[in-house]
């Protein structure tokens with residue numbers, strides 16, 4: 001089942017790129033190099049730093065390639081203990097006492113290397129935003145229900161390691177292989193169910209589930 005999903009996905013990736021290649025052959029190249037329409041020349045495009053945009057969700061695939069880092073055991077056990085939390089037994093985020101929730105916020109900014117406004121509307125911290133929805137589900141479904149195979153707990157810093165953006169989406173085929181090696185083979189579920197792509201991507205497989213599913217509810 002795991003491998004089937006992977007090969008279906010890889011087949012899809014290959015099909016897509018050859019379809020694009022065929023398409024390219026029929027289209028005349030643009031006479032002038034495309035200029036990003038929103039950014040006047042000399043002004044850096046705001047999307048250049050994906051960690052500060054509150055509304056823009058997942059980083060655009062056009063950002064520069066970088067080396068992805070696999071998940072590690074959380075380094076924030078002491079910080080969480082100071083709040084009265086054990087990363088192995090986190091309560092659902094909705095159940096956190098307001099006082100603890102406030103203190104947890106600092107662990108988010110540190111783990112993701114962002115400011116409060118990366119997730120919040122600074123005028124109204126209660127207002128729902130796509131990044132708040134994603135963060136809540138990362139807490140409930142990743143940190144609470146996933147560990148490394150040796151049982152080490154995964155907190156936000158485990159996968160984010162100081163950066164909101166962690167995936168290089170240039171090569172979807174390479175990314176799928178990385179997902180298998182880093183997020184499937186090195187990880188297990190606390191609920192002891194079989195862990196595979198579907199734990200995160202759902203069944204049927206949704207590649208962009210953060211934007212298309214998690215950011216919405």
Ligand code: HEC
Nearest residue numbers: 094105106108109114115116118119125126131132135136
């Ligand atoms: C990674 C995203 C993220 C970052 C960064 C973040 N928050 Fe939050 N914040 C959340 C989530 C998720 C909740 C809980 C939402 C819920 O369950 O209603 C929340 C809740 C809150 C609440 C309670 C609001 C309410 O609904 O009662 C306050 C206040 C708050 N955050 C302040 C901050 C401050 C101050 C910072 C910066 C130090 C910060 N947050 C950084 C995601 C974030």
Ligand code: HEC
Nearest residue numbers: 057058059131134135138139142154155156159165166167
């Ligand atoms: C098992 C690994 C893992 C854990 C644990 C994890 N995340 Fe994530 N998170 C990811 C990945 C992968 C992405 C996609 C990032 C990208 O597209 O570059 C992501 C994306 C996000 C985003 C959206 C970023 C964007 O650009 O739209 C937010 C917000 C976020 N995570 C918050 C959190 C918070 C808060 C925690 C801890 C409660 C957490 N994550 C725990 C893997 C993880």
Ligand code: HEC
Nearest residue numbers: 006058172176179180183184196197200207208209210211
């Ligand atoms: C622990 C959670 C997790 C597991 C397990 C996982 N992924 Fe992912 N994957 C993510 C996150 C988070 C993203 C970013 C989704 C988004 O941007 O909406 C992502 C994105 C992707 C993308 C890029 C999708 C796109 O079109 O932008 C591919 C391809 C992918 N994963 C393949 C796989 C495959 C294949 C497996 C199983 C071998 C797998 N993933 C297992 C969390 C996971």
